[in-house]
Amino acid sequence: MGTLIKYNNFFAFSNKSQKYFNTSFIDGINIVHGKNTSGKSTFIQALLYTFGINDEKRKLAELLDEDVIFRLDFTMLNHNETKVSIVRDDEIVSIKIDKNPPVKFIGIGSNNSREHIKLKVFLSNLFGFTLHLEYDNEYKPASIEAMFLPYYIAQDVGWVYRHKSFRGLDFVRNFKNDFFDYYLGIINNYDRLEKSRLDKEKKDLEAESRLLHKIDTNNIQIKLAKLKDEVFTARTMEYIDPYKENKSKLIELEKEYISICNKVTLLEESRKVLRRVKRSLNNDIIAKDKCPTCLHDLSHSIEDTYSYLQNINDTEKQIEQLTKNISDLKDSQGKLNSIITEINDKKKIVENDYYELLEYNVNNINLDSWLKNKVNIKLSSELNMKLGEITSKIYNIDAELAKFKTDKAVNEERKILNYTFKSKFEKYIKELKVKPFEDERFYLLYEIPAFPRQGVELLKTLLAYNFSFVEIIKKTDYVHVLPFSLDAIFEGDFEDDSKNEILEFIKKHSSISHQIIITIADSKNNANSAEKYNKEHFNNMANLICIGNNTHQRSLLEKYNGDFECYINETMDILN
Template identity: 40%
Template sequence: MSNLTLNSLLVYSPNDEKGFYTEFSDSLNIVHGRNTSGKSTLIQSVIYAMGINDSKENLNDINNSGVFFRLDCDIKGHKEHCSLVFIRSDDTLVLKKGGEPPIRFDGINSNNSFEYGRYKNIFSKLIGFDLVLQKQSELISAPLEAALLPYYISQSVGWVYIRESIGDFRFYKDFKFDFLDYYCGIESSHERINKYNLEKEKKELGFELKQLNSYEDKNEELKVSKLLDERFKGEAEKYLESYQGLNKDLSGKEAEHTKLCNKLSMLRGRQKVLTQIIANIKNQKPKIDQCPTCNQSLPGDLKEFYLYSQDVNDALKEKDNVREQIKKTAAKLNSVENTISELRIKIGDDYSVLRHLKVT
């Protein structure tokens, strides 16, 4: 795995105009203080900014104020050394690596969401985290929380029951051995995957062999051949119709994808405009601020205070409305992208001959 060094953390609420900022040293950082002084909140804010949802419930009071978290880091791998910035507000996270364009993720509050899965894949590749664990009868990528072990343990559990900490690792077979092997540098993931695949293939071949032996014992070869002949009579026409139907569905989904991309771009642009409008309104408080044109103090009677408050509330309400539209549009866009991917895979797998012949 790559080395990730924390540089600074900023937590700020534009609505309350309050914030917290701290910097970290390159070596050892000691967080100390009395009970309820915020030690755990600081650590939980760091991992929350990195996209880990384990501490989300513990930060409800902070998140209710509409805050955003910014975590600045340096990442050092085998071949590169660059800056890494995390910016998170509720279920939206922006990740920026060095001079590359930022990547945005909408809807990561749920570990089962498509956006969280996309973020997990990108972040895991970025830090070189490739631990795989066995769950039931298959090997899957380890939860992102495992990348923080042993550097962070859930405060409510502690080290005694490490498998019940942030990732709830009780459901993974041999987690303790696989985890320790991985962090001690014992590269066994590839061999475990090969072993599992071979065992699975052996089981499938054994089942097929058992079926064939059963057919042979019962002398049912002719019956099977007859069933196959009847099944594929006249299937060519249905095959072509199915291919044309899938192509039509794919074209429709691609057109829908374009419309959703345009809508999402428009909504994000509107969100930026509303953020600037809110900032401008807040800088024009009656009887306190000055007119940006003539530099005279703004009127401060009751009516002006009422209109000022109404403008702020209307702008914040519209911003929240746009934010919800962004979430819904992003979720729909992810669903359409999944459907397009599935259609392309199905057409490629089942109708490769027709595509090669350019049949429409």
């Protein structure tokens, strides 16, 4: 057994209508009693609503119209004792743990809201609740309802179907097995999440492997390509080596030709520039002795004249050198012509070899069909490589999966627990004097269909079932334990003998360490009242919680008398 939760006090207050409700709980049995429709079920639903269970909101509509604030004080027992207060005001839940500042969640009215999800995670961590369920093909932390489900039997459907006290959980995929496996300690949730991920990855890889293998084995073109490939390979090798040699030589010749042509062009362009420079120098005024306009003598400084003559001289020398270089290159024109001839010859050789290869045919295989075969061969090679990678990944996943329980091992554990449950369930059925089932599957936890019972027989059967389930899961070392709430244990028209049998059964299987909260209809006119039941069956040790003074309907709240001002202020401090 993991964390044990014990309720200490429940308080509700409406400032709008100046009404309140206050009660405390004891260890052991707590009996909530009052007239029909007085508010007994409302009381249980309000407890659940305080924790953020919105499934109860629709049932509390009339009460919530009065703007009621709810507060529950409880104690958590694990390695130590922790005091917790949880307050809910419509969309707001605030939780105070010991003397720590309150943790507030604003906007929890929708189960899909970010704040409600944060509240769910917070409560799960607080109680050590790690169940994950499959939502939208992904395992996520279970809802708050799943946290309370083993410990709550609702009046409307709880006495008709097992584990149906909350709506919506039926639509969760694999809920039954995941729910039972967690509470019975068969599979750790985090292991299951990782195993689920690995199983999915392995299935995807196996599906991909089957597809690729089918393509590789069933594609006739790939098969024929493998057979035809070697026939043409030798001829292509004969072509490729000379082709590479001729093509390399051709490239070298073309590079050499281009290099020589570029040099000649560069030198010719340089000479053109130098000639323009020379003409410019000849037209320079420093080159003349007389003015071209007035014919007067011109005088120049020695420095200007020297610089001018030096430029003339340099330009002449450069033109002379360029002319000589160009002349030398043009003398090599024969070499250029030879290169051109050799280039043309190599092109013809490469071209002739290529067309010869195109026309080559061996067993109806030519170059075109062989290249197509090569594509298929490449595809086959890629397929085989991919299949090898997939096989390696599957091998690694299998090694990881070997660390987890196999489906066979899980089924064996389920089988053992089926019969462990059967033993206790059969015993409790007998104690409640219910006719035993002839079909064994009605005793096997994982296999039980709807019980073929009605009336008091069905209620007793479900009472025995739920007590059996709670007793078994309490042995799981990590499972939290909440107060066991049974709403309307006399649901239906029961004779006194059946009521006595039910009360004696509850007394026998109750303990001081686990709170039980039961509700029964009561009235001041009843011959058998809650007080009488307490005296005759519980030795006056049960805690009686009266709703509506056993006379009023819809009377969970009563007129506020001003006795709880300090408590209300403390509650508001937690909320604000």
